[in-house]
Amino acid sequence: MSKDTGTPARLDPDKIVTSALRIADAEGLGAITIRRLAQEHGVTPMALYRYFRDKDDLLAALAERLLADVHLPEPSDDPWDRQLRALLAACLAAVRPHPAVAGLIPTRVLLSEAGLMLVERTLALLAEAGFPPDQATEVGSQALCSLVTLVTTEPGVAESTDPDTRDDAIRAKRAALHSLAPKRYPHVLAAADALTLCADRESYYELGVEFAVAGVRGLRPQSRTAH
């Protein structure tokens, strides 16, 4: 045996990211701490700096993990908008389980292989759709960002991570809306429930994806080209 058994495994950056993701899922982004991660891995805080330049670097690694979880659909002969929908759905599937971390993604897509490939595919589809490069860049970014927004602003999700606190927060918010002046805020009152909790999460996300696809379709230069 060339190695001692029972030797504490060498610090693994992937495992640190996994811990960080678990912490964020359970207690929010603010619960991620260099010191806490170090403690959970039986090591001094400074040990983490061998693998991450600073805390922001660690958060970037978190975003990268989510992006790496995207299973990009293979390019096909489907019309561009069908392919775009599938692409966005794939991103959404990777991001949905981690609402606390989702917001880290938009500013960090270009920092990881997975993110770059995601952008590459998106731009390719939009070029196929007839967008000039600059417009494709912006429209593609907006479409991808809208998925993150969908997750981070899903009614009832941002409230809190603890289920009990969450229910209380939702009830309180709902009560506040219901107590508004009906003359001044008729539509808000009518939408009080929908604004505070998602009635049907699946159709919420389906509609959200369609919103992005429709935005792209509506901006397409030659809208008469057969698809």
Place this chain on the structure above:
Amino acid sequence: MSKDTGTPARLDPDKIVTSALRIADAEGLGAITIRRLAQEHGVTPMALYRYFRDKDDLLAALAERLLADVHLPEPSDDPWDRQLRALLAACLAAVRPHPAVAGLIPTRVLLSEAGLMLVERTLALLAEAGFPPDQATEVGSQALCSLVTLVTTEPGVAESTDPDTRDDAIRAKRAALHSLAPKRYPHVLAAADALTLCADRESYYELGVEFAVAGVRGLRPQSRTAH
């Protein structure tokens, strides 16, 4: 004279929010600190707690300030999509000067009078457009959030607040993209400049607003109704 002149003015929460906004604009959201705000107002940190429950409450007040700066256009006889465009443009105008603070808004719109009125108007327009209440709620939220995303992810803005550091960051990011494998990332390479810095900020924001309007229009139930 019933008052001493030169008496330090009583602590004014509005002035504290103003200071916080200035700090965030100049140095980012992370530079906002209870202790620093207290110092700038010649007071003990604990003095601020008389006006803000905690730091999150102060951040909510920041978001409220931005929302209060929105000059809602008067309802008119214009078609709903024209009015929606004007509404979104008004929001954008209020948010654009404060990219570091913009991200606070989405989860806090329903906590302020200004935000509630904004949502009320949006829902009214979408009802006019034929959306059922639940869809209007989601689609309206998405449209408003997309403006925030536009500001917080404007290429070249998120990099840094200091102009020199910012230019360096942009150059570095651009160089990184230009060094990618052309076979693997042809579209990303072609879009390297557009991805790192906005060539024309005005058309960037115009296109962004159109994206949101197009998303809404594309999801409208009875799309054949005359507008």
Place this chain on the structure above:
DNA sequence: ACCTGAACACCGTTCAAGT
């Protein structure tokens, strides 16, 4: 009512050592 002072329980990070 409005503000102070001291203290508590944390942070991220630098620097110099250890092995």
Place this chain on the structure above:
DNA sequence: ACCTGAACACCGTTCAAGT
């Protein structure tokens, strides 16, 4: 190469007083 230990310069917030 990989990790430790001590220290620095911060945080937000509680609690008990002051006037």
